[in-house]
Amino acid sequence: MEKYAVFVPKLVTKKENFAPGHRACVGCGEALAVRLACKALGQNVIIVTATGCMEVVSSPLPYTSWCVPWIHTLFENTGAVASGIEAGLKVIMRKGKCLAKEINVVAMAGDGGTSDIGLQALSGALERGHDFLYICLDNEAYMNTGIQRSSSTPYGASTTTAPAGKMSIGQVTWKKNMPAIAAAHDIPYVATACPSYPFDMMAKVAKGAAIHGPAYVHILSVCPTGWRSATNLTIRIGRLAVETGIFPLYEVENDKYKLSIDLPRLRPVQDYLKLQGRFRHLSEETINEIQYRVSEEYAKLKEKVACT
Amino acid sequence: MTAQRIGIEVSRAIAIATKLANVDVVSAYPITPQTHIVEDIAELVANGELDAAFIPVESEHSAMSACLGAAAVGARTFTATAGQGLELMHEVLYVASAMRLPIVMAVANRALSAPLSIWGDHSDVMAARDTGWIQIFAANGQETFDNVLCAFRIAEDQRVLLPAMVNLDGFHLTHVIEPIYIPEQGEVDKFLPPNQYPLPLDPDKPITMGAFAPPYIYTEVKKAQQVNLTAAKEVILQCWKEFGDCFGRHYSPVESYRGEKAKVLLLVMGSFSETAMSAIDSLRDEGKEVGLIKLRLWRPFPFAEIRQAVRDAEVLIVLDRAISFGGPGGPVCSEIRSALYSEDKKPKVIGFVSGLGGRDISPGEFRGIINRGIEISQTGSEQEFEMFGVRE
Numbered sequence: 001m002e003k004y005a006v007f008v009p010k011l012v013t014k015k016e017n018f019a020p021g022h023r024a025c026v027g028c029g030e031a032l033a034v035r036l037a038c039k040a041l042g043q044n045v046i047i048v049t050a051t052g053c054m055e056v057v058s059s060p061l062p063y064t065s066w067c068v069p070w071i072h073t074l075f076e077n078t079g080a081v082a083s084g085i086e087a088g089l090k091v092i093m094r095k096g097k098c099l100a101k102e103i104n105v106v107a108m109a110g111d112g113g114t115s116d117i118g119l120q121a122l123s124g125a126l127e128r129g130h131d132f133l134y135i136c137l138d139n140e141a142y143m144n145t146g147i148q149r150s151s152s153t154p155y156g157a158s159t160t161t162a163p164a165g166k167m168s169i170g171q172v173t174w175k176k177n178m179p180a181i182a183a184a185h186d187i188p189y190v191a192t193a194c195p196s197y198p199f200d201m202m203a204k205v206a207k208g209a210a211i212h213g214p215a216y217v218h219i220l221s222v223c224p225t226g227w228r229s230a231t232n233l234t235i236r237i238g239r240l241a242v243e244t245g246i247f248p249l250y251e252v253e254n255d256k257y258k259l260s261i262d263l264p265r266l267r268p269v270q271d272y273l274k275l276q277g278r279f280r281h282l283s284e285e286t287i288n289e290i291q292y293r294v295s296e297e298y299a300k301l302k303e304k305v306a307c308t
Numbered sequence: 309m310t311a312q313r314i315g316i317e318v319s320r321a322i323a324i325a326t327k328l329a330n331v332d333v334v335s336a337y338p339i340t341p342q343t344h345i346v347e348d349i350a351e352l353v354a355n356g357e358l359d360a361a362f363i364p365v366e367s368e369h370s371a372m373s374a375c376l377g378a379a380a381v382g383a384r385t386f387t388a389t390a391g392q393g394l395e396l397m398h399e400v401l402y403v404a405s406a407m408r409l410p411i412v413m414a415v416a417n418r419a420l421s422a423p424l425s426i427w428g429d430h431s432d433v434m435a436a437r438d439t440g441w442i443q444i445f446a447a448n449g450q451e452t453f454d455n456v457l458c459a460f461r462i463a464e465d466q467r468v469l470l471p472a473m474v475n476l477d478g479f480h481l482t483h484v485i486e487p488i489y490i491p492e493q494g495e496v497d498k499f500l501p502p503n504q505y506p507l508p509l510d511p512d513k514p515i516t517m518g519a520f521a522p523p524y525i526y527t528e529v530k531k532a533q534q535v536n537l538t539a540a541k542e543v544i545l546q547c548w549k550e551f552g553d554c555f556g557r558h559y560s561p562v563e564s565y566r567g568e569k570a571k572v573l574l575l576v577m578g579s580f581s582e583t584a585m586s587a588i589d590s591l592r593d594e595g596k597e598v599g600l601i602k603l604r605l606w607r608p609f610p611f612a613e614i615r616q617a618v619r620d621a622e623v624l625i626v627l628d629r630a631i632s633f634g635g636p637g638g639p640v641c642s643e644i645r646s647a648l649y650s651e652d653k654k655p656k657v658i659g660f661v662s663g664l665g666g667r668d669i670s671p672g673e674f675r676g677i678i679n680r681g682i683e684i685s686q687t688g689s690e691q692e693f694e695m696f697g698v699r700e
């Protein structure tokens with residue numbers, strides 16, 4: 001920790017392009033992810049944000065937290081708006097209608113805005129090969145509207161539209177594998193990240209922005225409000241997600257899978273689950289089910305790493 | 309060299325208009341009867357005749373969304389759609405106007421499902437009536453071509469900065485070949501200045517676009533929009549005047565055809581007004597005092613011009629090609645009625661709905677509408693409005 005205090009200010013810019021004073025909840029992992037991403041992206045960027053927590057906490061008229069050009073329009077069209085910005089910039093620079101310079105176009109949306117309602121627009125933008133970075137801020141539910149389930153909500157989590165009850169464990173479907181869907185578009189760069197690993201996350205964001213063509217970075221963002229977790233445990237819970245193998249950190253670069261952190265042994269999923277109220281109701285049987293699935297998925301991922 | 313008059317499909321002429329406007333970004337999704345417009349633009353881009361980005365998006369929702377992004381960085385932006393496509397864009401249309409993004413769109417007016425119909429009427433655009441766009445209705449190919457050029461100039465005018473749509477009837481206009489004057493590039497350049505969007509997204513001058521509005525400010529934003537769209541009429545009039553000076557073709561929000569001393573007026577929007585003209589001619593030949601009003605500017609609504617144009621008539625028959633189910637009739641008739649309500653001197657307003665889903669209205673049927681309208685003005689009708697030409 002002492003070493004961090006010495007080295008971090010040298011490695012990371014002090015400039016906050018996602019300015020403090022926004023209205024995110026205490027301990028919000030998404031806000032931290034956005035703040036770090038902005039540090040990694042620097043000044044020459046245009047950010048498009050979907051409707052959702054990060055839009056709402058950062059832009060109540062007439063205030064803004066954004067010190068870089070920023071646009072929000074709707075919930076499900078982030079990929080398309082970014083497409084228009086990227087194509088528009090390219091053509092007006094080519095035609096000499098504005099100064100030619102390097103500008104990174106970056107789209108940001110929650111898991112709902114990405115894996116559910118915005119999936120079509122995102123898929124179109126990836127398929128067309130626009131030169132942009134898409135960041136999914138995955139807090140595993142529709143948080144802005146009050147913790148409703150999404151297709152990215154994990155099995156067994158209780159949300160307001162898939163609540164745990166006598167007849168239900170809560171979410172009865174397994175989390176949609178959004179990074180795999182992005183990778184299936186054969187784009188040059190896909191990565192998973194978490195602000196609990198800030199340097200890894202910033203490096204991936206910077207890499208995704210620099211790469212020519214579409215890039216996709218999926219960031220697990222702990223949400224104390226929706227996960228019913230202690231606000232001072234955000235970083236630890238993010239680390240546990242990785243250490244249990246629930247959310248492995250990896251990159252897919254030109255179809256090659258690479259683990260960012262290769263864990264010799266995974267911690268039991270229970271270490272992660274027990275810190276969150278959304279899983280409090282789970283029986284041992286369900287936890288075992290989750291454990292089995294996580295181990296299996298992790299093994300599959302390692303296989304992909306080995307054979308690509 | 310001067311302008312050439314050539315026989316050309318109207319859709320193709322629109323593509324040429326976008327080329328002469330040196331458009332930067334076109335983002336579109338195919339739907340009949342709009343397809344020829346965007347196919348031709350794609351071809352112009354592919355052949356290197358137009359230096360633009362053509363974004364072949366995966367839906368109309370994305371087409372309009374990509375237009376938002378392109379317009380926000382200051383690119384001259386165009387799209388075209390029809391029917392279901394316009395409905396799928398609906399949510400995005402409001403954003404374009406409220407965020408002051410000067411996008412130009414051609415709408416090849418088409419009926420709405422169900423039942424599926426690819427043919428023309430005005431149901432699509434009437435559902436987009438309140439989206440805050442400038443809305444112009446063209447009666448023929450030349451008007452369509454000219455008004456696409458005008459739409460860029462009006463939308464991008466710094467006093468306006470609003471999106472503008474040019475409506476043309478699906479098939480009845482999109483797919484017909486008409487003689488159209490195509491101006492020279494130099495003439496267009498003189499008329500249409502480059503787009504200079506005042507506050508584009510630019511890292512050198514960071515701005516926030518699309519912040520959300522709590523209750524203490526939302527109403528003010530909407531009032532500003534209302535004032536702005538209403539005030540756009542002056543700019544539209546000025547643009548049409550200068551267009552007339554440059555090209556010799558003159559446009560106005562409301563146009564009267566043989567309306568002088570007419571006791572009975574028929575009001576029509578779009579290309580059906582051309583058929584209505586021949587019905588008026590034949591009735592005039594018989595000595596009947598009838599005339600025609602073409603409504604060209606739908607938004608901002610030309611209240612003063614409409615009141616002026618109909619004030620001396622006794623009967624005003626309004627044709628709608630869209631229906632407000634369970635309501636007072638077609639939207640055009642409703643708006644005309646309310647525009648005239650507080651006038652001391654005004655005609656009786658009789659509403660008809662006809663020409664739905666691609667059904668033609670022949671000159672003979674227009675005579676029928678006029679005669680039935682006159683009858684209703686004398687005897688009254690049991691219905692709020694009548695649907696004309698329905699097979700029983």
Ligand SMILES: Cc1ncc(C[n+]2csc(CCOP(=O)(O)OP(=O)(O)O)c2C)c(N)n1
Pocket residue numbers: 030051052053054075076109110111112113114137139141142143144145150
């Ligand atoms: C078309 C449409 N449907 C629904 C909504 C309501 N809505 C706004 S934000 C949101 C959820 C956002 O969830 P997510 O994308 O996961 O982001 P988060 O708020 O969790 O960061 C919903 C459902 C909307 N704005 N637009």
Ligand code: SF4
Pocket residue numbers: 023024025026027028029030031053057139143144222223224225226
């Ligand atoms: S609800 Fe969750 S994601 Fe949204 S601001 Fe609060 S902590 Fe952050």
